[in-house]
């Protein structure tokens with residue numbers, strides 16, 4: 001972090017990147033329980049070190065970096081190795097699973113299982129799940145369900161947390177979950193159901209994670225869910241670079257913007273800011289398998305290379321060399337991330 005010692009310098013760098021300004025620092029430290037530092041780098045040009053420094057400057061001292069395919073899962077592990085404040089999750093995102101052939105999906109699942117087995121930096125399997133909103137083809141939906149079940153088995157086998165992505169698929173999420181087995185810890189990332197579905201997830205012992213969209217006026221249903229969720233089951237996340245909270249809605253998200261969501265939730269819950277920070281920290285540590293931080297050895301290499309996207313040829317896009325990383329030139333810009341992750 002030596003590169004960014006000064007809040008003024010961090011602010012200047014964020015402004016150069018046309019990113020929202022730093023919010024006022026939180027009264028206590030908190031954890032971003034679901035973020036994509038690779039997509040944030042790709043979409044906003046925000047380097048990992050600067051993102052971590054900006055987050056730490058406002059009290060977001062730790063985070064969970066989520067994998068979406070084999071390259072980004074490997075990258076998540078590298079970031080967790082490099083920065084003790086980060087732990088990794090590894091997975092094939094449901095929309096990626098839907099696009100792969102059966103053979104390619106099996107190969108990718110083998111790689112995820114190997115990463116999950118071999119890495120002390122991996123705390124979870126995710127994000128996995130089902131997304132009927134973006135994946136409409138029936139065969140692809142079937143592959144999503146198969147992939148979700150395989151991820152559940154990997155989480156169980158290695159006692160890792162399962163981070164679920166669910167979009168327009170509540171009933172089938174429960175169906176596959178019940179049929180396959182229950183990992184010890186399950187997080188409903190970016191919870192998007194109603195109170196009845198929340199109760200189904202809570203009855204199965206899940207944590208419900210709330211992103212910036214809870215601040216949007218139209219999303220009263222999410223505030224209703226927050227109100228009925230037992231306090232020890234609430235998490236906060238950015239899902240950066242997506243789902244930016246009010247008052248920065250419409251701009252690009254990053255972990256340092258958690259304070260806006262957290263302050264909104266504190267008001268909703270009638271809790272003091274510091275009290276909610278402490279609660280959400282305790283919850284994220286429990287949800288992701290115990291404390292992390294300075295206890296893991298520091299990795300001394302330079303900042304990990306830029307994220308690899310689209311390594312499986314089926315995701316399309318043409319490779320070009322940029323710096324030390326291999327980047328994918330995609331005519332649709334950031335759409336390889338499929339919008340909401």
Ligand SMILES: [Zn+2]
Pocket residue numbers: 034035036066127189239340341
């Ligand atoms: Zn995500």
